[in-house]
Amino acid sequence: MKINILAFGIAKDILDGQTKEIELSHGNDVKSLKQTLCDTFPEFSKLRSLSIAVNEEYRNDDYELKESDEVVIIPPVSGG
Amino acid sequence: MKINILAFGIAKDILDGQTKEIELSHGNDVKSLKQTLCDTFPEFSKLRSLSIAVNEEYRNDDYELKESDEVVIIPPVSGG
Amino acid sequence: MINIELKDEPLSVEECNDLAVSPTAGGTVVFVGTVRDQTKGKKVTHLEFEAYKPMAISEMRKIAEQAAEKWQAAHVVIHHRVGKLDITDIAVIIAVATPHRKAAFEACEYCIDTLKETVPIWKKEFFEDGAVWVAAHP
């Protein structure tokens, strides 16, 4: 399955752009997306944390993605 | 010894005025002043606390008063 | 820097914050004490604050100096109002800026807790049927 992802902060720098189409190669859940990201862009493995938000909520590794979802890469936050 | 005292808050109400001349009958320290006040105006005994400031500092019971001191009755404070 | 004021005009949160903010501090914690509309369920109409002014200022300065030393505060600002206050009027503002925010919370809470114990300022609460000096009796 192909999904479109949105990236912020350092994730945008790693992907060299705010949006990216990702081909999920391991499965369709959040864990597979993270694995694909780390395989394709090794810089993601070096971050302090890597979270995925789907439709504006943080999701666990076993959350199943759909093509219509708004999927966002959330690198370590630093507001405040 | 006679001293002039200054009163604030409820102490002013108890003395029915902001200033008062007090004749110390037990001795010249802070403890004696408190005792004289409570003897003369029993309402002072009913307060949650009674402190004495001399020359703008809180003083202990054994502090010796002089006629030239600025002596102030400090009933329970309630600022803030 | 320590800034202490006791005044019979409205206090400004913006002014206290601006006095406290520092380029070396990442966080400022501001406590704003306001007049509540009731005490133990009884409706308050207004308040009056009376102060033994020179000593109130020196005691507030002591508190600010203690907080500045203990929590390495860059700035401690304490402004207290006197005179007649209506509901929601500001009675006191304490602003503390420290390099790290946890210290600012602790120092600000220390200042207001200690102010309420040691600073010679007295609050008279007015109700529809009378008035009392707050906390005078056990």
Place this chain on the structure above:
Amino acid sequence: MINIELKDEPLSVEECNDLAVSPTAGGTVVFVGTVRDQTKGKKVTHLEFEAYKPMAISEMRKIAEQAAEKWQAAHVVIHHRVGKLDITDIAVIIAVATPHRKAAFEACEYCIDTLKETVPIWKKEFFEDGAVWVAAHP
């Protein structure tokens, strides 16, 4: 009442305090986060905040709702800035009003601590010789 804003204009401490103050609350605690002039001894020239806006607002609202419930807060106000900020500019203001002041300190500290953990906002610090996304790496 809960009031959340994310904006690219200067934040106002006075506005946040006025939104928070309540006739039923005796104390408002305001946290004001400002831009420090250095990080680990290295001089900062300015900052940029980027946010995933809809989710940043919904996560700030969750925090405010949790605080309001846990500490019976009358009002919780959270305003966060985005865009370019200079030294001493205000990045975030959190104002919490509660009937008793201890709860306001606790609730306000909870809000800023949690905001820094969960709200999707990212800070880029600029130095004279480059820039880094804060806290991105271990």
